[in-house]
Amino acid sequence: REKKVSRWSKSALTHNFIRVYSYVFERCRTCDAYIYLGGYRCEKCNLYSHSKCLKTVVILCGQKPLSRRKTQVFGVPLTSFKEEVPFIVAKCCGEIEVRGFKIRGIYRVNGVVSRVKRLMKSLENGPFLIDFSEANPNDLSQVLKEFFRALPQPIITSDLYAPFINVAKKYRYSSSEPLTQSTCITQEECIAELKEIVNRLPAQHKSTLSFLMHHLRFITDHQEQNEMSAKNLGIVFAPTLFRMKDVDGNCFGMLFDNALQTLIIELLIKHCFEIFGPPP
Ligand SMILES: [Zn+2]
Ligand SMILES: [Zn+2]
Known part of the structure; x- marks a missing residue:
């Protein structure tokens, strides 16, 4: 019996599970599939689980009945x-x-x-x-x-897509073609412009982006071990954080601006303190 318990997750062990032998028309809270026959139910919070799912339960016992309604987390603004x-x-x-x-x-x-x-x-x-x-x-x-x-409106809102890309263009050209001065900006000017654009984001978009960039900055502090530089993280996150959709919901702009999007994320990570201030 002990062997069985040791295979339960730590969260599963916080519940007061009793074996259910009858037919149950309830969903397993871990895999979301119906249980139908057997399974386990917590006497305190009424959480149901397949026995096979007990090793991956991540919901702790709240000691009071768990809401039957799901909270929408993905795909909401x-x-x-x-x-x-x-x-x-x-x-x-x-x-x-x-x-x-x-x-x-x-x-x-x-x-x-x-x-x-x-x-x-x-x-x-x-x-x-x-x-x-x-x-x-x-x-x-x-x-x-x-x-x-899944965000309906990407964290970097569509209206600020062009301003961000324009800053990246001006900055990239200044570093690769230092002679064309009229369209160039220095790193300081670039950071100042990024800061100005970031301040135009809706409050929650800005605070969440700030939190994420500070987090990714922390990841880059350990890049000798994890091999994730700001540029590598930019490559990973740019398609997720920048999304342009036309009226039919098709993505565009991603193909051509890829390098510029990556550069923006790289700069936001590297200069998160100057651009966002301390983490929220
Ligand atoms: Zn399950
Ligand atoms: Zn419970």
Whole structure:
């Protein structure tokens, strides 16, 4: 019996599970599939789980009935969150700063799709009771990227896409062709312009972007171990943070501006303190 318990996740052990032998028309809160026959139910919070899912439960027992309604976390506007920085962003970044920052290729290496989906379902099922301390950091990095990818309005709002790209153009040309002075800007001017554009973002977009850039800056502080420079992180994050969609929802502008988008993210990471101030 002890052997069985040791295979449960730490979060699973916080519940008062009883075996259910009857037919149940309830969803497993980890994988979101119906249980139908058997499974486990917590006497305190009423969380249901397949027995096979007990090893990956990440929702802690809240000691009171868990809301039956799911919280929409993915695909809702950034402005719909009550927090300055959405809890999911803080949660994933926080865990990566504890256990994931030394992993080679963190954020570049994708998570395992099936596990990533479970984490996303768990976030919707018990948003404020999540314990990610046993989750795989690569999976968490993927959850974070999925969150930004699913935003209806990208964190870098469409109206500021062109201003950002223009700064990158002026700055890139100044570093590669120093003689064409009329269209060039120095690094200081570039940072000042980026700061000005960032200040035009909606409040929650700005605070979340600031939080993320400070987090990525922390990741680059350990690039000797994780091999993720600001440029590498720029390559990973640019397509997720910059998204241009036309009226039909098709993405455009990504193909041609790729290098410029990457440069912007690289600069936002490297100069996060000057551009955003201290982390929110
Ligand atoms: Zn399950
Ligand atoms: Zn419970």
